[in-house]
Amino acid sequence: MIRRFLRRDTLSRRIALTIVAAMLASLALNAVFVQVAGIWARPPIERTGLLEQIAATARVIEAAPASLRPQLASAASSPMLDVLWKAQRADFKLPGDGSQIQAGRVPVLQQLLGDERKIEGFSPGDWPAGSPRAHYVAMVQLVDGSWLSFTPPARSWGLEIGTRIAVIIFLGLIATLLVAWIATRQLANPLQRFASAARRFGGDLRAPPIKIEGPEEIRQAIIAFNVMQAQIQHFIGERTHMLAAISHDLRAPLTRMRLRSEFMEDLDHQQKLIRDIEEMQSMINSALTFFREDTQREQPTAFDLSELLQTIIDDYRDQNIDIDFNGPAHLVYVGRPLGIKRVVVNLLENAEKYAQRPRIDLMVGEEEICIEVSDDGPGIPEDALERVFDPFFRLEGSRNRDTGGVGLGLSSARAIVREQGGELTLSNRKGPGLVARVELPGR
Incomplete structure (x- = not known):
């Protein structure tokens, strides 16, 4: 079961791998932080790097007469290390006995001071809480029994416990966010391509099938969608060819x-029959054109949309x-210029036939481009604003069928717009008139 889980590319496997990663x-x-930053806790004094400097300074001061040692200790002090000489250990007012430091553990100490030298170390935690003297302190006893103290005024290494925990949490969040971002992109990309x-x-019923990729669950969804898409394309193809064949x-x-009507003796009936035939x-003819557009896209x-509209005008x-x-x-x-031209011409013809003062407005938004064809005509009843897009549907009131048309113009126009990922809608103006709005996807 575990082997199957590791072998199959599923969502649960990816989530588990994301957590582990x-x-x-x-x-x-x-x-990496520990290696780059060095010692990042409160390390023992042997690991602070101070003992090498202490050994060299102690050897120089020890070689001088006792009367010169206070001056030498003062001269050896620096902003990074405070050196002090006292004849007695009690004069330093230490918090107690420090930890013994074996000179053999530090090669420099062993080389300069020998193995038997008494060296004590104090850490900041050895001092009373809140004490201003809570620093690292190294005590070195000289051969004559006097003592040298070495104190760094400010600790320049390591991190406090609170800072250390904050760093750990921050690095954990960074690592989690980084891995989650990468894993999410790998998971989201197939979903985004699937949705697109x-x-x-x-908008395009002849779109190619989707590439099968991603985890097992997404792959199964893509396969099911491709099967559905193929069935719809096959059904539409059969319907289109059948209707085109019938119309033909x-x-x-x-x-x-028409030929037989020419031999009719009743001229009145002849004219009526000819009008019906025509x-x-x-x-x-309109149906054949409509079906032909559906098969030849x-x-x-790339073209200049403003110039196209001005040419039509x-x-x-x-x-x-x-x-x-x-x-x-x-x-x-970037689109289909002939298709857009046919849509605009169709809308203008409707506005010119059934209304007056047609107008075109071209507007550019952040995500879409809009073409509005408006007029000052009688408009369309609200309950028929969607029905007029049905094939062969014609209004009997304000849009009289005697003016021409078979009810396929708006159906064809909406199909052309939807092919390009847009939408065609109709709405009545607040005053008299109709507005046909063509929304196309942005550039």
């Missing part, structure tokens, strides 16, 4: 009906139709 990294950082591919499939096959009987032909490219001005424009003079966008 964080603990090992914490220990490693602490070990799922969103891409929502209807052309032949409609053509025969309307059906228009619907079939335009490749994204110029085309309408050539037809004596004025359209106001508000937006930046230039805006480079």
Whole structure:
């Protein structure tokens, strides 16, 4: 069971390995700190590095006459080490007996002072609590029985217990955060790619399958999603081909009906039949165009969106139709220019047919680009703002079917926008008029 756990790449295995790696990294950082910072507790005096300096100073002062030793001790003092000579040990007012230091443990002491020299050491903890004299102190007895004391005024090595605990906690947090960040990225990247591919499939039904990667649970989810995606693509492909074939096959009987209508003697009925045939032909042509767009998608490219909109406006001005424009003079966008042009033209045609004073507003946000086509027409009933996107749906009131159209324009426009990861919505203005809002993903 343990072997299977270690062999399979699962979420539980990754979490366990993350915890172990964080603990090992914490220990490693602490070990590195100890090596770099040296002795980081309150070490014994033998490990402070003072005894080498003490041995050399004691040998020099010991060789001088007793009358000169106080002056020599004062001269040997420095900001890092205070040297004091007294004839009697009691004159130093020590807290008690210090720990005996064996000269043989320090080669320099053994070389300069010999093996039998009496040396005592005091640590800061040997002094009464709160004593201003709580320092490291080394006492060396000279050959004539007098004593030298060596005291560093301020300890420049090691750390207090509180600081030491803080360092340990800090290094542990750093190690944990570092390992957790790396592990989270390794775990989150497949999830992010999975989510991005799922969103891409929502806008592009022909998106490729997702690469299978990550822990076992994520891999199983990706496999299930790929299977579902393939089934949806197969279903949509069959539906599209079937409907396109039906629309195509209807052309032949409609053509025969048109020919036969030419031989009708009743001209009134003939004209009515011809209008019905032409309307059906228009619907079939629109349906074929709609299905053809679903099978042949335009490749994204970089283009100037503002220039594209201004070109559309110029085309309408050539037809004596004025359209106001508000937006930046230039805006480079990566998308499908022909598709966006068809969407805007469709919205403008609706505004020109059913309303008046069409207008285009181009706005750039932090995460999206928005194109608004507005008019001053009668608008659309609130309960029909979504229904107008249904294929072959046409309003009978303010949007009269006699003006043309078979109800596929808005359906096709929304499909084109959603292909590019955007959305097309309709809303009524506070005053008279309708606003068609095209939201495209930002650059």
